[in-house]
Amino acid sequence: YTLVHMDKQNRFLLLIDGPMGSGKSTVADLLKTKLNRVLFTGLDRLKWSISGFDRSSEGNKLVAHLVESLARTALVDGISVCVEQGFMKAEYMLPFLELAKELRVRLLVYQIEAPRDVLIERIKPRKTPAEAKTPVTMEKIEKNLDNYFNNKYPKAKVIDSEKYSPEEIAQIIMNDLSS
Numbered sequence: 001y002t003l004v005h006m007d008k009q010n011r012f013l014l015l016i017d018g019p020m021g022s023g024k025s026t027v028a029d030l031l032k033t034k035l036n037r038v039l040f041t042g043l044d045r046l047k048w049s050i051s052g053f054d055r056s057s058e059g060n061k062l063v064a065h066l067v068e069s070l071a072r073t074a075l076v077d078g079i080s081v082c083v084e085q086g087f088m089k090a091e092y093m094l095p096f097l098e099l100a101k102e103l104r105v106r107l108l109v110y111q112i113e114a115p116r117d118v119l120i121e122r123i124k125p126r127k128t129p130a131e132a133k134t135p136v137t138m139e140k141i142e143k144n145l146d147n148y149f150n151n152k153y154p155k156a157k158v159i160d161s162e163k164y165s166p167e168e169i170a171q172i173i174m175n176d177l178s179s
Contacts, residue, residue, distance in 0.1 A: 011079070012105055012107070013080070014081065015093060015096055016110050017110065018161075019148040021118075021122035023169065025084060027173070031173060039074040040084065041081065042067060043060065044084075071096065071099060072099055090153040090154065110157050110158075111152060111156040111159070114162040159172060
């Protein structure tokens with residue numbers, strides 16, 4: 001891989017959305033090997049770095065605020081940002097959309113998806129993070145999938161991770177970034 005260097009004039013805000021099991025983290029990790037001077041962040045990447053984090057509504061709101069604050073600081077300081085997380089509702093994306101507009105940075109929004117049965121098969125073998133106090137129940141997984149599919153952001157570029165490998169998805173995003 002060749003690292004692509006992004007300068008301050010070419011800053012971007014890349015949002016990778018999708019339900020659990022879609023491949024968001026895998027794609028973001030691949031992009032991290034190809035892009036230089038890009039902050040990779042998101043709820044899942046940040047929440048477990050907070051001691052005593054719980055999955056409450058208040059805990060999730062705090063982490064969402066921290067991710068938004070990190071993104072703002074990085075963009076102001078000339079560093080592009082990739083936020084990889086399941087936004088769950090289109091409205092949760094609004095602060096990031098407004099941030100891109102306010103700071104006049106290029107905005108790219110992707111939704112990585114797969115059929116529901118494929119997602120569930122990918123999620124089942126996952127281990128609970130050591131930092132998590134309790135595992136995510138199948139009921140919570142089903143609720144999260146419903147929230148995502150019923151409330152997603154309508155203007156994103158949708159990519160089916162059942163049809164494309166993580167490497168192919170990363171390449172699609174890289175191609176869009178360089179155009």
